[in-house]
Amino acid sequence: MAKSPGLPHRGCLSPDGILREIQINLLECKVCFEMFSSQQRERRPQNLSCGHVLCLECIAALSHPLLRKLECPFCRQLCSVDSTSHCQVLSDLHELLLSQTPPSSRSPKASLFSSTGLTRAALHLQAAFGGWGTLINPTGIAALGSKGTIVVVHDGEKRVVVFNVQGRKLHSFGRKGSATGDVRYPVDVAVTTSGYVVVTDAGDRAVKVFTSRGTHLLTVRKSLKLPWGVDTDACGNILVSDAQAGTLSQVKVDYGHGVILEHQTVISDLQCPKSVACCFGNGNIAVMERPTKTGKYQYRQLKVFTEDFDLLHQIDSFSLSLTATVRLNMSGVGFDRDGDVIVTDSDQGMVFSLGNLKDDRPVLTPLVADRLIRPVGTVLQNNTLIVLDSGDHTVKIYSAEAISSHFV
Template sequence: MHRLTEPSQYKLKEDQDITVIMDKSSGLQHRGCLSPEGTLREIQINLLECKVCFEMFNSQQRERRPQNLSCGHVLCLECITALSHPLLRKLECPFCRQLCSVDSTSHCQALIDLQELLLSSAPPRRGRGGVIPARGLTCASLHLRTVFGSWGSFINPTGIAVLGSSGTVVVVHDGEKRVMVFSLQGKKLNSFGKRGKTPGEICYPVDVAVTPTGYVVLTDAGDKTVKVFTSRGNHMLTVTSSFQMPWGVDTDSCGHILVSDVLAGTLSRVKVDYNHCVVLEHQTTISDLLGPKAVACCQMTGNTAVMEHPTEVAHPTERHQYRRLKVFSKDFHLLYQIDGFSLMLQSSVRLNMSAVVFDRDGDMIAIDSDQGLICSLAKLQSGPVLTPLVGDRLIRPVGLALLNNMLIILDGGDHTVKIYSQKPDTGLVI
């Protein structure tokens, strides 16, 4: 999996006579994989929006005008003013950390010209990824309630979970304190898991889950372990045996830990005595998986879903990754499986699944990180019914948690948490 080494912002680069979009931190070029309409939409989201305040650039409003910093990154004038020292008139670029002078900024006319060009020729609005939203719980009926995080708060976040009915949000990322705990309003409540390899420290967190009794469980690919903490950050237990590369993690209704191993091709169940901080049983329940990553357990039925990445095992350099979703019973017998190609035959929507979760009714909700899309699959045993839920203002969703009728989405594209619901709540400020 590609991980950014620093917060990134998209920039235009001229490649002979072809304009391409380039990720500064990784050098990855994105072209030829989207429809013309999708490309225009990506430009609007990734180039014509200030990545600090998430407001669209606007030459008619002075505070929203795009300004070039001396390092080359672009912010709106209001954010430059807010981030700069009032006396020294200098600011640290939120993307590359270079010290820039306010007096050396300049108006970015190229983005304004591009914006006017796109607005004058833009096709009718559709759901992101070229999807026309279905009726019911759709992009149009879900509202963005809250956004929190952004550069500096999270560094390359990879996993999210919700702690109990209170809705406390737990995020793992690559910062100095690897686990961050927030309220639904975005207020930081706690952080723990110092970077390191000693007991209680965390090297490279990949995924996180929360047990029914409130313990925080995460996979650490750095030292190939599973670690358990209290919600206050006290280290309780490290599971070290039998893992080659632990990846996805979830817990069942009994608090048993379910862990995928992307290198070993296994799904394991770990039974823990949380009161005495000991492992009671570590059992490999499935051993013939291909590149298993995301794991989700249905609290109602006990079924477990695993997302396979077969091409990453057989052809690790393959550009277009093939993914397959398998669902197992609580006794770990295969119930059904489906892949992106099969979904495409049953629906006009192209969905390249990267992770799934179960809602409280046992329906499945899938993440498409590539298109920035969240879709409901309903109940697969009755045949998937694909319904787009969210495609607005998402860049690269990497994690999803559910609380009542809210979707709590971890967006690795702009390092934020975004909360969507059917009814906007005026008590929460976006």
């Protein structure tokens, strides 16, 4: 039977959820992100000898022209082009779903969106780049400047990768290792308004600051047990959560001289705080807590603080589930330009807006569900929503324009 590069566990799914999983994980080539098709020769699904499935065009692109061999991008097994075979079962499944699905329902979740503003519009996939090899188990994303440059941390040989808006890799740095300037286990990344890149290194229990070109500037270690989420405020101050100590720290830095001016704990008694986000518009700070799992349910809690670190609002995933038609399992947090809170749900593969949380009850609005597997981070830039998807190791760009193009 054909293998998927890795089907995520979803628990009990609805019929619509099962169809969505089939479309995303079985009927799409995980190299070029195009749908398999028996009608187009280059899009025909082909079995490799290792069991994984690629489209014919990608097999031709990845194979050596003379040796007629390729390395499987998922399991690294060496496969012969001559030993590939047409995956008839996926072709038949594709045709069956097309014949049974009404045209009006082939865009899942479209009816969940209303029509005004970025966080109230149906967002469409515009581009996807990265993929296994370019990115390996990515964990954090941030925007560098206002021209669409993206910084991603992952498990590659060089841990920090910089892409332009077209998805072309510009450069990378933060070599895997234990020397000064190396990164052992990156978890999250943030970028200051002046362009300095801040990385949390859980393997080294430190926060490391680099220039935009990758020159190591300084390392923050004091009082950190397990640094996790990181963001910066409008003044360039670093906000970092400590999942083991249960704290949020603020680090003030003189970037010009590479000197730490002040390092203080600003919020304590948090329960395994991980994702952190700061809104440049109003200065609010959001922290996602992930307490120890109890039973089968992973309890998540979101707290929003003012810029002076006073608690403004808090809500947990269970309470949200009581007032919504979906069971939201929050995993990451961010803000849009209006101060609305945006959360990812890595279990369902969706991105939601919670509104500005000024009222007692959040306004839960689905933003993105199209072709997401395991979103772990978001960036809002130039009226587009950029999502880091660790499920297929990609960066995906969404906007309200109904145009879809793919860069790999």
